[in-house]
Amino acid sequence: VTGTIDDLGEFTLIDRIVARLGDAAAHDILVPPGDDAAAWATTVGASVATIDALAEGTHWRADTMTMTDVGWRAVAANVSDLAAMGADPRYLLVALALPADTPIADVDALTEGMMEACRAHGVRIAGGDIVRARSLLISVAAFGHVDVPDALLRRNGARPGDRVAVSGTPGAAAAGLALIEGSREHEPDAASLVRAHRRPRARTALGRNAIAAGVRAGMDISDGLVQDLEHIARASNVGIEVAAAQLPLAEAAVTLLGRREALDLALGGGEDFELVLCGEREALAGLDSHDPCVTLIGRVVAEHPGEVVVWTEDGAAYEPPRRGWDHARDSGERGAPAGAAR
């Protein structure tokens, strides 16, 4: 495909995208894509809804991700926010802001990535908007459902005595990015980390299982494990203690980057669409039997409310690297793009 979106009209471009989405576009709802708004039937319970924006240069760089990867990530990031509440993700709305010289092939690749991620996560796109803008930006809103509203995983649901568990291998996505930036992505063992950066998968089943198991607090760790645990500590007015030795580091990250760097990335790297959960030991242990991705890493305490302490293997408090939005004020040593922030 050659040409830019300037060669197509807005509506031609929308028709093209909807056609290429295939069954990832929600054709069988009350009002499918193409009207002023989308509509679907509701049942008693609760709607859970979230919005995100991904900006070129901030959330991805053309040299570390293809447009297909970006499309995937835009979907997965929003689905992860619903998974983090324990909701069943259903429909997405997508707003694309595109410079006039955006190649049509880029929009096709973006669509392809969104379609793949929709299929992988069991969600569909119900509508959207396309506008021209000076820089490329993708905004996705996602809607899910829960039958029992009171059971939602909340940031304010942690209580002293709870244990803390995390899914997967935190830091894998950041390790993948570090390897790509270091031109090391083709080294043996790098593939799983690179994939964690380019094709992160949201933990939809885990959120639902956690609710069923009686877990009350959780969130995703897309801002970095320590920063996100701080959100829980503040919202719940509790302290959280994490044992670094118990963190499930990705073996490949330890091999390729060393244990210290792998630990830094696990604690502060961000962009992992894993979940951190706080609940009674039995609830979390029961979860583990359904989904062996869950590892106990710490506990909730009444002391130092609002604060997260990470204990290193030698018994000292770990000083986490700077992270999240504050990347922008760092000198870039973490490899963030110039002026980047989350």
Add this chain to the structure above:
Amino acid sequence: VTGTIDDLGEFTLIDRIVARLGDAAAHDILVPPGDDAAAWATTVGASVATIDALAEGTHWRADTMTMTDVGWRAVAANVSDLAAMGADPRYLLVALALPADTPIADVDALTEGMMEACRAHGVRIAGGDIVRARSLLISVAAFGHVDVPDALLRRNGARPGDRVAVSGTPGAAAAGLALIEGSREHEPDAASLVRAHRRPRARTALGRNAIAAGVRAGMDISDGLVQDLEHIARASNVGIEVAAAQLPLAEAAVTLLGRREALDLALGGGEDFELVLCGEREALAGLDSHDPCVTLIGRVVAEHPGEVVVWTEDGAAYEPPRRGWDHARDSGERGAPAGAAR
């Protein structure tokens, strides 16, 4: 207020915005702003949802709108899409993409405008996201509800024999913009038109009343009356005929810009958050008694399916000006900003 958003962290900025939104932030829903996602109780019926993006330089220019106006418009545009379905608008999610040097005062003004528009339209903000980006962009997703899903106003609901009605005075917003661009905004009579550009109001009551009156087809005319009627003509596979003489032009637009220009803007100007409705004459007439803003302007025919014909007062077919997305390929004579499109 001095300083830029770079002086605040992301979460400080979010707290500031939520605090300034006051009761326009939805604090009393199941999960208010501040968690991974927002959640609210659902009842049986249908959810109606839409997303829009507004980009600086495309949807507004700093010299024709303040940031407060932009905040208002971002809310009103989305509420209008729900009104156009006959839905009861309820909650918004807002994603802000901000350059690092965005003054805090600009974000405050944006918040003020969103708050005012939320109050005016009876909606509340349930959540959001803030990211850094190279250009300023606001994406809003809006959610509404209908009790009777089958009654939604659809683009495909027009039938031959239906009459066509429009609310308000189409072209008023575009006339206001033309006056601002011509440095004529302070002329006598310009105020109502300038207000239509800067503070457009969505027709939420009208959409609901239209459903109750049995109207089946409708949409808002934010892309321009003729272009939006073409959407209905295509989706319903009908022809639509409009009598230019019956168009309710804004008196001030005729006085200040002349009848021909006022007519051009009414047919193709866009950015009016008015509704166009197609239904039986009695249904539309009954509506008029509730809401005297509605004027009959044409009819739906079986001939020329997919096409809209505007008959001028001398009996000739009117050639509408170019409009909508295609603005970008015009020479700019319509006053669109360089490179702008919708």
